[in-house]
Amino acid sequence: MKLVNKNIGAYPLYISILVLFSVLVSCKKFVDVSPPDGMLDWETTFNNEGSATAAVVELYPAYDKDVLPFLSYLCGLSADELVSTTTASAEFLNNSITITNTNNSSDLWATAFSNIRKCNLAIEGLNRSTNLTTGIKNQLSGEMKFMRAALLFNLLNLYGKIPLPLSIDELENAKLPRAGTEEAWSKILTDLQSAKALLKAEYPSAERARVNKYAASALLARAYLYHKEWAKAEAEASEVIGSGLYTLGNPTGTFKKGSNETILQLYAQTGRSPLATYYVPGNAGITPRYFLRAGFDLAFEKNTAGVDDLRKSNWTGKNNAGVYYVNKYKILTGSGDEYSIFLRLGELYLIRAEARAQQNKLNRSGSAETDLNVIRARAGLEDKTGLNKAAMLAAVEQERKLELFGEYPHRWFDLKRSAGFADASKSRADEVLMPLKGAFWQSTDVLFPIPSGQIRVNPALDQNAGY
The missing domain is CATH 1.25.40.390 (Serine Threonine Protein Phosphatase 5, Tetratricopeptide repeat)
Structure with missing residues (x-):
């Protein structure tokens, strides 16, 4: 069966569905059996190929607009890459991020966890779906596990220990402590391994704009490298390089x-x-x-x-x-x-x-x-x-x-x-x-602070050293 949203450029067809999905994600009171009364239900979204696909592909432009830019320039300032004409990002440039910093609390922390909630909802809905074909469920589930792993990977490398909200029960998620780094690595690697197994080599849409098997393998190679599993990193990278799908061209x-x-x-x-x-x-x-x-x-x-x-x-x-x-x-x-x-x-x-x-x-x-x-x-x-x-x-x-x-x-x-x-x-x-940065730099600056507002609403969270 062909995907209804074969070309990712067809987002406008699903605007109403995406709005409803976003409302569901932002709702504060989830239960672990079904979504809240009056909200989008599994039958409507995840048992219909078009709406299920729309709910999944929403995550790509969200990552492009709300995640990638902030990660790139804020961390570039924190390193030795970038400087800025604005004072708004001075705390990152000087590695002196306060616990109330808005870029840190909103653009890095809150946005990531908001998108993880969307991934969790989609994964749960796809698991419960009875109408979708196995092929469609595998593709969409693989995409969501890839995206969840990518978001957790970013958070782990920004903050060290992080909470792992992996269910749709927001009441429980709101009380989670920070998991150990090895527990987080295990979840990231498991999600990527699962995504790779679920996905096909062929892209599900035009323009390489959705995840395929080799995208999962590429991110898995990066994760293994960071986790110092050298042989596995080499093997995953070799699988992508040897696939024949990708070539280096002129830098132009x-x-x-x-x-x-x-x-x-x-x-x-x-x-x-x-x-x-x-x-x-x-x-x-x-x-x-x-x-x-x-x-x-x-x-x-x-x-x-x-x-x-x-x-x-x-x-x-x-x-x-x-x-x-x-x-x-x-x-x-x-x-x-x-x-x-x-x-x-x-x-x-x-x-x-x-x-x-x-x-x-x-x-x-x-x-x-x-x-x-x-x-x-x-x-x-x-x-x-x-x-x-x-x-x-x-x-x-x-x-x-x-x-x-x-x-x-x-x-x-x-x-x-x-x-x-x-x-x-x-x-x-x-x-x-x-x-390079003199008195501004402390060894503890390698981790960003846990936002104070998050600790205030969830006392189970502890702060990183140096803040």
């Missing part, structure tokens, strides 16, 4: 919606990524709200012919004042051909390079060196050869910095999760950010 087209490098992108009816609004100036006489830290441009190499790294020439811009900014997404107005990218092949090569280096697979065929140089070759740079383990890990970190800047909290999460190069008892965040 990486962030176009038709890019063959894209594993998963987020549909936007306008063809414009919300990230451009934050990163790109309206004209060369303006400095954007969030721009690259002074000296970031110097990290890019020139090749032996004296030509700049193609990522610098294609993915950064410079205004009349000489300020460099993130220029991956370029379209600010009108109709465009850019969607925000959730996952792309370049990251998978770097995941595999790091995982192989950690297993001492450093040189020759099937090694970290091979993967590192695939990325460097695409950037127009010469190969690096003969590196030992420490040098290889440093080289991979540098390529991640220059390949993935501005797209997601990659740099912030990388600095937090990695041991120091000079002193393994410290984090890379300590090594990099303490000299």
Whole structure:
């Protein structure tokens, strides 16, 4: 049976359904058997293919508009990527986030848990559905488990221990304590493994704008890398790279919606990524709200012919004042051909390079060196050869910095999760950010504070150290 919403661009057909679904999600009093009286019921939404699909695909534009931009620029400020023309984000730039900070409490914490509630409702509704085919239920359930895992992954890496609201019983969810980090990792990995098993290799919609099996595998590779399961990270990355569906192209087209490098992108009816609004100036006489830290441009190499790294020439811009900014997404107005990218092949090569280096697979065929140089070759740079383990890990970190800047909290999460190069008892965040940010930086800043309002309404939550 064909999906009614075969093309994700058909969102307007389901506006009334999405409104009702949002009302249900925002309701404070759920019970664990059925939704509240007068609200959308399982029969209406999750036993009908069109409305069930609409309820699921709603999460993609929500992530694009309400999750990805804030994660990207707030964590870029917290790391060594971005600075800002506005004082509103100064607490992130100075790693001095207060427990009442609105960006932290609303844009990072509350938005994530609101979307997790939607995932829980959809998963429950699909489990109870009696009319949907097995194929449709598997696809939609796989998408929701993927999205829930992605949201939990973000929260875990932002806050450390987090509550795990995995049911639709909001009364119980409101009283949950923070689960241990290993319990959270277990749930993230289980959701992604389940999603991968449920999903097919074929995309369920046009434009790679919904999750398929390889998107689940790609996020699983990232999760295994962060969890230091090197062999599993390598295996998942290899599965995606070896699928034949994705190829690296010229950097000029990486962030176009038709890019063959894209594993998963987020549909936007306008063809414009919300990230451009934050990163790109309206004209060369303006400095954007969030721009690259002074000296970031110097990290890019020139090749032996004296030509700049193609990522610098294609993915950064410079205004009349000489300020460099993130220029991956370029379209600010009108109709465009850019969607925000959730996952792309370049990251998978770097995941595999790091995982192989950690297993001492450093040189020759099937090694970290091979993967590192695939990325460097695409950037127009010469190969690096003969590196030992420490040098290889440093080289991979540098390529991640220059390949993935501005797209997601990659740099912030990388600095937090990695041991120091000079002193393994410290984090890379300590090594990099303490000299850069001076007295503002404390080792406890690697975790953001639990919002005070959440602790006030749920005394079972405890605060992170340093706040």
